[in-house]
Amino acid sequence: MAYEKELVAAKKAASLAARLCQKVQKALLQSDVQSKSDKSPVTVADYGSQAVVSLVLERELTSEPFSLVAEEDSADLRKDGSEDLLERITKLVNDTLASENLSKPVDSTLSTDDLLRAIDCGTSEGGPNGRHWVLDPIDGTKGFLRGDQYAVALGLLEEGKVVLGVLACPNLPLTSIAGNKNSSSSSDKKGCLFYATIGSGTYMQPLDSNSDPVRVYVSSVENPEEASFFESFEGAHSLHDLSSSIANKLGVKAPPVRIDSQAKYGALSRGDGAIYLRFPHKGYREKIWDHVAGAIVVTEAGGIVTDAGGKPLDFSKGKYLDLDTGIIVANEKLMPLLLKAVRDSIAEQEKASSL
Numbered sequence: 001m002a003y004e005k006e007l008v009a010a011k012k013a014a015s016l017a018a019r020l021c022q023k024v025q026k027a028l029l030q031s032d033v034q035s036k037s038d039k040s041p042v043t044v045a046d047y048g049s050q051a052v053v054s055l056v057l058e059r060e061l062t063s064e065p066f067s068l069v070a071e072e073d074s075a076d077l078r079k080d081g082s083e084d085l086l087e088r089i090t091k092l093v094n095d096t097l098a099s100e101n102l103s104k105p106v107d108s109t110l111s112t113d114d115l116l117r118a119i120d121c122g123t124s125e126g127g128p129n130g131r132h133w134v135l136d137p138i139d140g141t142k143g144f145l146r147g148d149q150y151a152v153a154l155g156l157l158e159e160g161k162v163v164l165g166v167l168a169c170p171n172l173p174l175t176s177i178a179g180n181k182n183s184s185s186s187s188d189k190k191g192c193l194f195y196a197t198i199g200s201g202t203y204m205q206p207l208d209s210n211s212d213p214v215r216v217y218v219s220s221v222e223n224p225e226e227a228s229f230f231e232s233f234e235g236a237h238s239l240h241d242l243s244s245s246i247a248n249k250l251g252v253k254a255p256p257v258r259i260d261s262q263a264k265y266g267a268l269s270r271g272d273g274a275i276y277l278r279f280p281h282k283g284y285r286e287k288i289w290d291h292v293a294g295a296i297v298v299t300e301a302g303g304i305v306t307d308a309g310g311k312p313l314d315f316s317k318g319k320y321l322d323l324d325t326g327i328i329v330a331n332e333k334l335m336p337l338l339l340k341a342v343r344d345s346i347a348e349q350e351k352a353s354s355l
């Protein structure tokens with residue numbers, strides 16, 4: 001199988017980062033929440049997770065030069081007054097790395113400078129040439145803070161195309177969340193690791209054990225009346241009115257399933273729902289780390305991921321996706337109907353706003 005070595009490293013990195021996140025979520029204190037310049041919450045776990053992934057990839061893939069496009073950077077941690085926070089993150093990362101058997105073991109404890117360097121490994125710009133790892137250390141930070149869904153999302157681009165993706169979803173039940181409006185209230189066993197490499201399908205295994213992986217497939221529903229759809233939990237991240245107009249046109253009967261993060265792509269890849277609708281407010285630019293891993297996890301499970309105009313997502317343009325209006329996901333049978341419903345709903349909305 002192609003990318004075998006990279007997959008082993010990526011699964012190890014994402015699982016270990018997820019372990020760190022679980023530990024922090026359990027003990028989440030208000031003081032862990034910082035405010036970045038864009039005011040989105042960022043926690044010790046976002047930084048810690050990014051450092052863990054960067055360090056594990058570096059240790060496991062020693063022979064290759066290594067480019068990482070990641071969400072966080074160390075600028076705020078280098079400011080006066082951040083010393084305590086930096087110490088806490090460094091200890092958390094050291095404790096997490098010490099708990100794992102790495103191919104090249106950690107021979108000494110990381111200093112705060114090592115930690116800042118590891119975080120800043122992720123400042124690559126990506127682009128159409130060569131290999132780039134793409135990381136969202138915690139996707140769905142708001143879900144994470146609420147105790148709901150979040151994901152550690154790690155992907156690999158080769159010449160601008162996604163060739164590998166791993167999604168660690170610590171709070172996603174191992175069994176289907178279909179019909180379950182609040183996925184986090186399920187008492188089922190939780191913690192899923194989804195992974196895919198190009199041409200080899202998508203697999204899921206429990207995050208905290210070495211149980212055999214199972215191959216997963218997207219929903220085979222052909223009748224939209226039987227389909228259910230996923231959308232962002234946060235109304236600020238996606239136009240829920242537009243989604244509901246599209247769902248009405250299609251004849252979808254079930255209410256939307258609103259969950260945070262790329263856990264949506266993971267749940268779709270095993271058929272928990274059939275459609276994902278994501279329509280950010282005008283002017284929002286999607287980042288590649290919010291979709292790289294999720295996109296391959298769904299497409300290798302038989303799904304289709306496009307923009308609202310039906311074009312495949314282009315991850316070769318750097319940090320941002322250049323998109324027509326939104327992102328939609330469905331199986332091959334539903335996609336033509338979905339595209340028509342999207343086109344009609346957007347046209348109606350534009351007509352109404354020009355009146």
Ligand SMILES: Nc1ncnc2c1ncn2[C@@H]1O[C@H](COP(=O)(O)OS(=O)(=O)O)[C@@H](OP(=O)(O)O)[C@H]1O
Binds near residue numbers: 141231233
């Ligand atoms: N205004 C706006 N519009 C659209 N998208 C936004 C917006 N603001 C943030 N984000 C990005 O959304 C990421 C969280 O994923 P979701 O939107 O799927 O989850 S959620 O249900 O809304 O929490 C979230 O990822 P993280 O920052 O990694 O949590 C953001 O990158």
Ligand SMILES: [Mg+2]
Binds near residue numbers: 040141
């Ligand atoms: Mg963020």
Ligand SMILES: [Mg+2]
Binds near residue numbers: 139
């Ligand atoms: Mg994100």
Ligand SMILES: [Mg+2]
Binds near residue numbers: 046071
């Ligand atoms: Mg994030």
